[in-house]
Amino acid sequence: MTTIDHPDIAAPAVTSGPEQTHLRAGFIPLVDASVLIAAAELGFAAREGLTLDLVRDVSWANIRDRLAFRQFDLAHMLSPMPIAAMLELGSNPSPTIAPFVLGRGGNAITLSVRLFEAMQAMTGLADDASALDCAKALATVIAGRKQSGMPPLTLGMTYPYSSHNYELRYWLAAGGVDPDRDVRLRVVPPPMTSDALAAGAIDGFCVGAPWNMVASEKGVGRIVATKQDIWASSPEKVIGLRPDWAERNRDSVSRLIVALNASARWCDDPANHEALADLLAQEANLGAPVEIIRHVLAGQFALDAKGNRRVVPNYFVFHGAEANCPSSTQALWVYSQMVRWGQVAYSPEAAATAASAFRADLYASALGLRESPCEEAVADPFIDGRSFDPAELEAYVRSFGSPNQGATA
Template identity: 75%
Template structure:
């Protein structure tokens, strides 16, 4: 597994080139500086969490103060209102902010990538049962065949006058939203007319599915696999089926904060790079999974997180598993 996207792009040496951020060794430490970082409980926050928990930030003279949040909208607002210095963000969020899109857009830059994978589309077991009947599914079909089976269910429901399915995404400007829409359209489903798309914070997706509030969702690990392990969901497509290795999560920060704290930003990037390299080592997955599983971090079973880190996950309540190469890349 490679949690980090192209580490060499974000080395301290690269950042110091062309009059940008200074190289880490070019300015002496001026004592520890505190960086407050917001994050959502997802496995792709692993590099940020590892940097704080395993000494990589401290080595660079940074006290990385992690603040767990529940929704991407909260993270966006708390970064804009200066409650956070940096934040774990969806890759489209800084782009949307710089374009002035959405509520409370605030200029945001993203000097570091945290990952390029981890998403999966999960549908309720009830809905998947209908897809098996309508599309003749046997359980081993690919993402496109699953989408076409869902389209058959939707056509049948529409002819019977039933309300459209409600499907959850984590944020309007998110790869989850775009990937879900692409997958639906590939199967012949109009995402704007044939279904109802709503925003559900990542940690709430499994509970919302279990309660019947939504019929399916697209979310990052581990919440996609948590739903299948609970017996309430079936994974029918992964990010690698739809948009392999597309940008997923980044570290976002306000441009003026980065300009005022150039040395701190440079040191933070070095710490994150080292944390990513450590996290990539299979021998470290057990320790990393245990830390991520803690209530103050992801708060999900360590066994699930360990399997996610290895790219292995259960796709249905029967325990059928799939290994996705470079699942988090």
């Protein structure tokens, strides 16, 4: 369907029969909205008797509020957002559930070219340095700035309750940087990050594709880490629903999951990536250069404007390896980071509430899968060498120390 660019007044949803089949869906212009965009534009939703009207928005706070205030029926959301909502965190918490994950991967951390060059000058950092080595080099620069009385660096992320915030913090802490004391973290909407970096308003950012590549292609940014470097299994975006709406529209929710599953399978097939890039590049969707989107889908990174490149296998996983299943293990890891950084206190009750935001039961029912369809084990390593076992959640949380002591990895 034709996308609608952030209207001031939302039109009322149309219903058909006992359940709603004409659905309004909010999204942010990022590559990880691919599954939702393809479902609407390529007929996957229509095959299930659904009409999806996509509404392009500008910030995650808007997405949150417009879902809560019933201007959206469903929304492209950061994976921690439903968890935060169920824990009543943030300025406008409204119960939200996630019955479908839109995929894994897609984030990266980009620093200004000037900052990266300072890291190289101070530490001898190689052009092909690992993500962890880059974090350690940044810690050296920060220590030098402190000794010289220079102000803290400012780093952008997209939302306090976001994978970007937690991944940026995890990367910084792994290198010996305290995210709350050594730098300033600021919220910057994804489409504005490269311009903010170019203007010197921020010194780096963690955001989803294609905006890291846009910054590097412009010659203003240097990509230093990707999501896969930090934790490859981390869920990125999800479909958010209000629980009361989902209860009233059970059949439509099942149809939606079936449509999204088919769309995700299509998006995951490399044979379709050229067509997907053309679709995403349209101004109503992402409005980003099609060649950059093609490179992003292939995991082909131009790290900077000097020709340094990197290929990241499975940079985006839209469907394979159970990428769409909303796992309670993933929800609990997100909750552990909320506790780690002082956003919420630990308790078994809060952990259970956090896990309840990811609804694998709805996912399994819609697709006719077994009762517990998600692979709960965490096999992928973390950048700091830690492992995560949800059965040892409290011990894992305590191992980081009290809030603001994340660098004791």
